[in-house]
Amino acid sequence: MNSRTDRRAAGKSQGKAKGRPTTVADLRARLDRARAAGAGKDAEARARRMLAAYLDTAVAHGLSLQQAAGELARGQAAVRLGDVSRDALMQNPPRAVTEAACAEGCAFCCILQGGDGGTITEAEASRLHDALSPLAGQPDGRGWHPAACPALDPETRACRAYEARPTICRSFISTDAEACRVNAEGGAETGAGLLGSHLDYLAVHALSRDLLKGLARVPTYAMARIAQGAIDGEDRATTLDAARHKPRALEDACRDAAKAGGR
Template sequence: MSGRAPKSLAELRKRVGAVRLRGADAARARQMLDLYLDTAERHGQSLDVVLREVKAGLPALRIGGAELQGQAASEPVRTAACAPGCAFCCILAGDEGAVILEAEARHLHAALAPLAGAPDGRAWSSRACPALDPDTRMCRAYDARPMICRTYLSPDSEACRSIAEGVPAPGPVTLGAQRLYLTVQALGRAALAGHVTVPTYALSRIAAAAVEGRDLSAALREARHKPRTLDDERARLAPPHA
């Protein structure tokens, strides 16, 4: 993509249409993002506002959120064993936790910053998400939880316990809304390449920075991913033979 800034929403839509992106969700994500941009254009939204939204991941979150609502009656949701205090899915791998977008990082930090200095989930398990209350194992930022927290489900809590202990087990799934939202963000990032940097962040690092009292700027700086992380996460979630 050209490094020149798009001069209109119509030009931005053309750039999205020209992005070459692999994956089972690419065509649908392109269609949904184009509809989002078309709606913004018809409502007279300014290009600058839309560019800021794409950078923050708001189109991806809104499209992914709508997809998640449509999956509310799916079998993984109906059979989920998830319950308050069952927080084995919140024991995170490595120091990353999960891939989240800028808007999610900002919301999560704002929700946890007032709790700075209080014991956090790592008092329960060293690898637990800092957003957890260590006694109740309840998320203290539930309303601000990122998309990955909303889309990861399991019909078997013991499978989650096993995975948390490092033993693979069948059962847990990530709903397709997660792939779609990441793919929408990948399209927006590619369309703005050379003009606007569209970063992703590590969930656990944002949460840790907030509860340890570091401000938002420091949290974003510490938690920022390398550019390829978004593509790696999309590849990890790709269905077999996609």
């Protein structure tokens, strides 16, 4: 029988023969062929540049393929690179930021019409569940409004998982709180939307999914279902299983964000 080293070397040779990456450098070489479905050419190009820098850094720090692929698949890379994009945007903040009407307790953006609450990554889903699970069984945002995010305190309307809130929550902004109230009641007022950096976050995750095809699953989750499961006392695994999106959801989220445009 071959030694473990021999078997590992044979596996790498077979992987290369099949065109499968065996190192982060191999994965980096694959990046130019990856696509971010639904994001549009400009967002895809930005995401590719960010992901290239991320993988180059991973190579420089000696990360294994397993480590890098895990960060991509769980969405840690998408969150970090989305934060980088947002920080760059804030160096010259748009009007939506300088004239933002958002304040603690407003919370009309946390009335989740449609029930999904937004697309989030596995890393975000796990973190949100862990932050909310100690509050299981307590009154929640649904006591204020039946469609409100369970993360809310029903009395103050403050988010009880503020530090663990996903990118979708960090990206939403409004210059008109009254417009948010009207929209929460089914209206269609202008003044609220997502920062442009949110599309970069989604595009990086979509690009990661295509990049890891055949290597790892890159899921997304419904934010509202994660919060609900945690508050209702479900364990994390059960909640993630119930909240996992169908593959098409990420493409749809990219397309919707691209159509809406940046603020």
